[in-house]
Amino acid sequence: xxxxxxxxxxxxxxxxxxxxxxxxxxxxxxxxxxxxxxxxxxxxxxxxxxxxxxxxxxxxxxxxxxxxxxxxxxxxxxxxxxxxxxxxxxxxxxxxxxxxxxxxxxxxxxxxxxxxxxxxxxxxxxxxxxxxxxxxxxxxxxxxxxxxxxxxxxxxxxxxxxxxxxxxxxxxxxxxxxxxxxxxxxxxxxxxxxxxxxxxxxxxxxxxxxxxxxxxxxxxxxxxxxxxxxxxxxxxxxxxxxxxxxxxxxxxxxxxxxxxxxxxxxxxxxxxxxxxxxxxxxxxxxxxxxxxxxxxxxxxxxxxxxxxxxxxxxxxxxxxxxxxxxxxxxxxxxxxxxxxxxxxxxxxxxxxxxxxxxxxxxxxxxxxxxxxxxxxxxxxxxxxxxxxxxxxxxxxxxxxxxxxxxxxxxxxxxxxxxxxxxxxxxxxxxxxxxxxxxxxxxxxxxxxxxxxxxxxxxxxxxxxxxxxxxxxxxxxxxxxxxxxxxxxxxxxxxxxxxxxxxxxxxxxxxxxxxxxxxxxxxxxxxxxxxxxxxxxxxxxxxxxxxxxxxxxxxxxxxxxxxxxxxxxxxxxxxxxxxxxxxxxxxxxxxxxxxxxxxxxxxxxxxxxxxxxxxxxxxxxxxxxxxxxxxxxxxxxxxxxxxxxxxxxxxxxxxxxxxxxxxxxxxxxxxxxxxxxxxxxxxxxxxxxxxxxxxxxxxxxxxxxxxxxxxxxxxxxxxxxxxxxxxxxxxxxxxxxxxxxxxxxxxxxxxxxxxxxxxxxxxxxxxxxxxxxxxxxxxxxxxxxxxx
Numbered sequence: 192x193x194x195x196x197x198x199x200x201x202x203x204x205x206x207x208x209x210x211x212x213x214x215x216x217x218x219x220x221x222x223x224x225x226x227x228x229x230x231x232x233x234x235x236x237x238x239x240x241x242x243x244x245x246x247x248x249x250x251x252x253x254x255x256x257x258x259x260x261x262x263x264x265x266x267x268x269x270x271x272x273x274x275x276x277x278x279x280x281x282x283x284x285x286x287x288x289x290x291x292x293x294x295x296x297x298x299x300x301x302x303x304x305x306x307x308x309x310x311x312x313x314x315x316x317x318x319x320x321x322x323x324x325x326x327x328x329x330x331x332x333x334x335x336x337x338x339x340x341x342x343x344x345x346x347x348x349x350x351x352x353x354x355x356x357x358x359x360x361x362x363x364x365x366x367x368x369x370x371x372x373x374x375x376x377x378x379x380x381x382x383x384x385x386x387x388x389x390x391x392x393x394x395x396x397x398x399x400x401x402x403x404x405x406x407x408x409x410x411x412x413x414x415x416x417x418x419x420x421x422x423x424x425x426x427x428x429x430x431x432x433x434x435x436x437x438x439x440x441x442x443x444x445x446x447x448x449x450x451x452x453x454x455x456x457x458x459x460x461x462x463x464x465x466x467x468x469x470x471x472x473x474x475x476x477x478x479x480x481x482x483x484x485x486x487x488x489x490x491x492x493x494x495x496x497x498x499x500x501x502x503x504x505x506x507x508x509x510x511x512x513x514x515x516x517x518x519x520x521x522x523x524x525x526x527x528x529x530x531x532x533x534x535x536x537x538x539x540x541x542x543x544x545x546x547x548x549x550x551x552x553x554x555x556x557x558x559x560x561x562x563x564x565x566x567x568x569x570x571x572x573x574x575x576x577x578x579x580x581x582x583x584x585x586x587x588x589x590x591x592x593x594x595x596x597x598x599x600x601x602x603x604x605x606x607x608x609x610x611x612x613x614x615x616x617x618x619x620x621x622x623x624x625x626x627x628x629x630x631x632x633x634x635x636x637x638x639x640x641x642x643x644x645x646x647x648x649x650x651x652x653x654x655x656x657x658x659x660x661x662x663x664x665x666x667x668x669x670x671x672x673x674x675x676x677x678x679x680x681x682x683x684x685x686x687x688x689x690x691x692x693x694x695x696x697x698x699x700x701x702x703x704x705x706x707x708x709x710x711x712x713x714x715x716x717x718x719x720x721x722x723x724x725x726x727x728x729x730x731x732x733x734x735x736x737x738x739x740x741x742x743x744x745x746x747x748x749x750x751x752x753x754x755x756x757x758x759x760x761x762x763x764x765x766x767x768x769x770x771x772x773x774x775x776x777x778x779x780x781x782x783x784x785x786x787x788x789x790x791x792x793x794x795x796x797x798x799x800x801x802x803x804x805x806x807x808x809x810x811x812x813x814x815x816x817x818x819x820x821x822x823x824x825x826x827x828x829x830x831x832x833x834x835x836x837x838x839x840x841x842x843x844x845x846x847x848x849x850x851x852x853x854x855x856x857x858x859x860x861x862x863x864x865x866x867x868x869x870x871x872x873x874x875x876x877x878x879x880x881x882x883x884x885x886x887x888x889x890x891x892x893x894x895x896x897x898x899x900x901x902x903x904x905x906x907x908x909x910x911x912x913x914x915x916x917x918x919x920x921x922x923x924x925x926x927x928x929x930x931x932x933x934x935x936x937x938x939x940x941x942x943x944x945x946x947x948x949x950x951x952x953x954x955x956x957x958x959x960x961x962x963x964x965x966x967x968x969x970x971x972x973x974x975x976x977x978x
Contacts, residue, residue: 193920195955196943197233204951207932209250212945212956214938215259218276219945219956222250228264230276233956239279241272252298256393261410263395265295271397273410278375283411287397290405290416297398299434301443303467304391305474348476351593352483353383355586359578361493371493380486381586392467392475396443398431404445404462406765408478411485413754414466415762419447422460422767432457433783437796441467442818442825444798446783447770454775454807459798459816461768465823466761469606473597477607480590481757487587488750491624494579495743498572498631502694505568509561509685516548532681536648536674546656558653562646569639572690576632584628588621594753608760613753620746622716627693627739630723634689641684644676695738768825771816776805784847788871794820795828799870801845801853804837811835811845811855813870815882833880835868838909843930843949848959849937851875854919854944856930857908863929865920865946865957868906880906920957928953935959 201223209222217233226249228241241264243250248268255262261282264272269288274281287295358381363372370376395407406414420426426449433446443462448455467474517528524531524542531542541549553561591614598609651672683689719737737745780803788797800814813835817828840857847853851873855866872879908914922928929949936943942959 193957196958197235197956199231199235199954200952201229201954202952205947205954206250207947207951209253210932210934210945210947210954211253211255211262212934212936212943213255213259213262213276214257214936216276217941217943218259219954220253220255220262221954222253222264224951226250226266228253228262230262230279239274241274241281243268243270243272245270251295254298254300256300256410257302263298263300265298265397267294269295271295275376275379278373278379280373280376280379281370282376282379283370285407285411287399287405290397291399291401291403293400293403295397296400297396297404297431297434297445299394299396299398299436299443301394301396301434301436302391302438303394303436303441303464304438305467305470305472306390350383351589352381352586355589356582357381358490358583358586361490361497361579371490381483390472390475391438392478394436394443394464396434396445396462398434398445400430402426402429402431404431406464408474408761409482412478412482412758414758414765417762417765417767419445419460419767422447423449423458423770425449426770431460433781433800435783435785435798437785437787439787440785440796440820441465441823442768442796442820444783444785444816444818446781446800448777451775455777456775457773457778457802458770459773459800459814460770461818461825461827463766463768463820463823463825465764465766468823469764470761471606473607477594477597477609477757480593481754484587484590484594484750485754487583487590488747491580491583491587492743494575494583495739498575498580499694499740501568501571501575502690505565505572506688508564512553512557512561513686515552516545519544519548529681529686532685533678535652536677536681541652541656549653549656553653554657555650555653558646558650561649565642565646566639569635569642573632573635573639576628576635580628581625581632584621584625588618588625591617591621606760608757610753610756613749613756617746617749617753619714619716620742620749623719624739624742624746626716626720626723627742631690631693631739638680638684638688638690641676641680644673645680645685648672648674648677693739695740764823766824768818769827771827771830773800773802773814773830774808776802776807778802778805778808779842780844782846782853784850786850796820799847801847803842803845809837811837811842813853813880813882814885830885831882832885833870833882835880836907836909838907840864840908844933846933846935846944847937848935848942848944849939851879854933854935856933856946858929861923863922864914864918865930865933865944866908866914866917867919868917 201221204224206222206224209220209228211220212218213220218230218238219233220228220230222228226243228243228250230238230240232238241262243264243266245266245268248266248270250264250266252265253262255276260276262274262276264274265287266272269286269292271285271287272281273283273285358377360374360377361371370380392408393410395410397405397407399405402419403416404419405416408414419429419431426447428450429447431445431447434443436443441464443464445460445462447458447460449458450456470477513528516531520526520528520531520542523544526534526542531545535541535545594609595611595614595618597607598611598614780801782801784799786797786799787795789795796818798816798818800816802808802812802814804811811834813833815831815833817830818825819828820826835855837855837857839859841859843856843858845853845855847870848867851869851871853868853870855868857864857866869879906913906917908917922930930946931949931951932947934945934947936945937959943956944959945954945956947954
């Protein structure tokens with residue numbers, strides 16, 4: 192018997208449907224029955240937890256990214272949360288209610304090479320030094336794969352953004368506060384393209400209960416939604432159950448359940464992603480830059496919200512103070528506060544109403560509140576403009592220019608969906624925003640200096656008016672008061688700040704139509720610059736300048752048009768292939784795996800599906816569906832089946848270990864077992880399962896389901912010799928420990944299995960390769976990346 196590598200007791204109980212082992216690190220993600228997600232190391236130490244957007248939301252699915260860098264969690268509130276495994280911070284939250292109102296029932300995450308032939312050839316050359324797992328996980332060893340320089344490709348993927356200053360962290364308190372409020376989260380969002388990531392594309396697959404399948408590239412760049420009813424007219428009430436893919440294949444596989452009047456049918460449906468072959472090497476660049484553009488746009492919006500909030504807070508308190516004295520002045524002296532303050536600065540004569548207001552209402556305490564609110568507001572706006580807004584706009588312009596360079600190729604407009612005029616329009620708006628940013632920076636600094644002079648004068652007047660009139664000693668006057676700046680502030684910024692032209696505090700401005708000049712072929716930047724010059728000359732502008740928020744909304748519209756064009760182009764290159772029936776029944780457990788059986792046969796891939804026992808299928812079946820892919824289009828070449836007779840054993844769960852073996856958890860009255868079975872015949876495992884042809888290359892069935900059930904099983908676990916030969920781990924009946932669920936990490940060099948007990952409080956981790964003498968050493972450094 193193998194000794195466990197790790198064991199832990201978790202309170203409250205674990206949901207058996209939500210246990211996932213990280214592909215590249217010794218981390219275990221699990222969800223408890225109270226709908227909390229926890230990530231543990233092998234030593235039992237909790238690394239971090241994932242908080243749902245709503246406390247009452249239930250966890251539907253969890254899934255690790257193939258390179259182990261992120262964890263996806265789908266919840267019943269229709270939000271998909273992506274959490275960085277290194278920092279434990281949420282990097283993205285996707286509202287899935289726009290795709291479907293049904294719950295998520297399938298969550299898949301695969302990686303595909305855009306040039307699989309190149310990667311395959313390099314791995315074969317460096318056999319023994321470089322593996323497919325190294326490439327998927329972006330191991331530093333992958334630099335060997337680019338040993339031959341490729342100047343055109345290197346120029347295309349030259350990452351200029353890596354030379355730009357890092358974006359500054361934003362203070363918490365907003366919609367995106369968990370994303371932009373830490374250095375680690377920002378570095379994750381805006382990390383440059385690595386050598387390994389330029390040749391691959393991450394495909395995120397979401398399946399819903401109503402049969403909708405949604406695809407995204409690079410986690411958040413959406414391709415679109417597709418209905419499984421497009422695959423077959425017989426799919427009326429269908430839902431995806433499992434997803435599988437292979438890095439070399441442009442076709443993914445889905446296990447689909449189709450409900451009929453009497454029972455439930457299972458089908459393997461190929462999902463052809465022709466965009467991987469059509470867009471080629473530029474797909475990863477397109478998806479990465481589009482995702483970065485979207486993230487920078489979210490960052491700019493958050494900066495705008497904080498600037499608006501801080502400026503509004505700096506204006507609210509002074510307005511209240513001024514409103515108190517304004518009413519008394521208009522009733523008794525027939526003047527405004529601006530006139531009375533100007534009169535006081537120039538002549539030194541104070542109206543009685545102003546004196547009463549300065550002494551009894553404002554006083555020293557009110558003056559300190561006014562000074563703190565206004566100074567803090569101006570300093571915050573100036574800091575956000577200088578440290579956050581302008582650097583973000585500069586990065587935004589660089590990314591748009593990068594996409595514009597791709598759009599200059601005529602072929603790319605067809606395969607990538609980029610439009611040069613649309614990108615030019617975005618750059619035009621960015622130029623306007625940069626001009627606005629500089630004007631905000633100048634105005635906030637100028638008004639801050641004016642207010643400081645006004646504040647010093649106001650403090651002096653409060654002291655003067657508060658002095659006892661009968662006192663012979665008059666208070667000392669501050670000769671350092673800048674009266675010119677004080678008068679400028681009273682006449683202008685105190686009631687009509689220049690920043691009000693860029694922040695709509697009333698919230699009733701809508702100028703999107705009159706400023707959309709694309710149809711007229713005019714430059715918004717040139718018109719905006721001309722209007723600002725006229726405004727500086729105190730001439731009435733021909734059109735009111737749009738506020739900052741209006742420009743951002745216009746930028747959103749233009750960016751959404753570009754994103755929509757790219758998504759629509761790639762969406763046309765996605766199709767469902769012909770479904771392959773696997774029979775009728777509802778299996779207790781399933782698993783799915785896609786692999787290349789013969790590397791010499793390019794374009795041929797095999798999908799293996801395990802179906803556990805059901806009411807109509809007493810044994811475990813392993814189906815082998817062969818696909819042939821040509822020009823991105825798949826066709827089914829054959830279906831074969833092998834059976835494993837479990838006899839009196841109750842099958843709890845079954846999972847693929849790797850490309851050669853599977854693990855089956857079963858129990859009877861005497862013991863519980865982990866049974867390890869080779870499902871492919873190889874030189875190392877000549878006693879693999881024996882498959883029988885079910886359907887030929889035309890899809891015609893050669894055997895009915897009844898004939899398949901009566902066929903001789905490949906492995907008969909009723910036979911004690913077969914059972915003992917395949918048993919890898921046994922738990923005697925006296926030991927109250929029965930396996931309930933399995934999760935396997937079958938990566939080369941670190942093959943482990945996580946076993947959840949039937950009581951759902953315990954789990955154990957076993958090393959599938961190491962002997963019992965070496966397992967203790969494997970627990971050290973369990974938080975390091977294992978390859």
